[in-house]
Amino acid sequence: PGITTREIQDNLISCALDLCSPEEPDWRYVAGRLHIWSLWKDTQVARGYKYGYYAQTVHDKIQKGEYDRRILIYTPEELEIANTWINPDWDADYDYAGAVLLTKRYLLGNELPQEAFLTCALLIASVESPDNRLTWARKFYEAIARRQISLATPILANLRIPNGSLASCFITAMDDNLESIFGSIHDAARISKNGGGVGVNLSRIRATGSWVMGKKNASGGVVPWIKLLNDTAIAVNQG
Known part of the structure; x- marks a missing residue:
């Protein structure tokens, strides 16, 4: 052929x-x-x-x-x-x-x-x-x-497409509770969907091994939440 x-x-x-x-x-x-x-x-x-x-x-x-x-x-x-x-x-x-x-x-x-x-x-x-x-x-x-x-x-x-978002960079902070954590992940997904970059402050998340609801060593620290944010950015990609 x-x-x-x-x-x-x-x-x-x-x-x-x-x-x-x-x-x-x-x-x-x-x-x-x-x-x-x-x-x-x-x-x-x-x-x-x-x-x-x-x-x-x-x-x-x-x-x-x-x-x-x-x-x-x-x-x-x-x-x-x-x-x-x-x-x-x-x-x-x-x-x-x-x-x-x-x-x-x-x-x-x-x-x-x-x-x-x-x-x-x-x-x-x-x-x-x-x-x-x-x-x-x-x-x-x-x-x-x-x-x-x-x-x-x-x-x-x-810029040239209808209703396109022109904002580039966003900064948000994640508080040490589930509502704020998953709210921040949701916000990051929406920002990524519209082509923006986002930085998330995780300094308020308690350290690895901290007490959670009276349970010792229950906190996994920031790494699990960083992984979720990273996976969200990959899944909701601007292209």
Whole structure:
């Protein structure tokens, strides 16, 4: 039987990764570009085009409920102008690990990297005055796409989707009783569900071997609760 083009591409990626070494580290960029080219091809097969039709991408994703309708503050003419800013060559700047992380964690289905960055930039600039927002949007886009600035995970992942949570970091404290303990675990699950990171203060939990309800050495300390928090974060993963 014949070999598919996908198998050829996967083999090329594997070979590039095998060639990567401390002496020749740039092979990881070769693998990253091959991965991005696979994404381009898959996207073209799925929707009929790669880059060049940003306004159409926005329209389709709004119709599917994948993009927040706030992007429609921009006119079709403004979206066409924004389309001219897209530089596909910037997709080639990622090594393999970065390319895989970007595609698996941050991109929506049938979405390309520069489209995601441009949409985030437009939404960030949408609060500016109508006569000035495109100027700021272009500055934001180029800074994001060229990795001169880095967006927090919830912003890059959630800004362009409906009702996405943009908060990054949360801190909570767990008191030394079951109501507070499992309340904190529940809160951590909801935070993780919406893409946030959470730190939990467990210093109030009694030490290992402490008395519990008149029973000596009944407390297991903080480790069992840390395990539950860790398992919760794994089970309720943002992606």
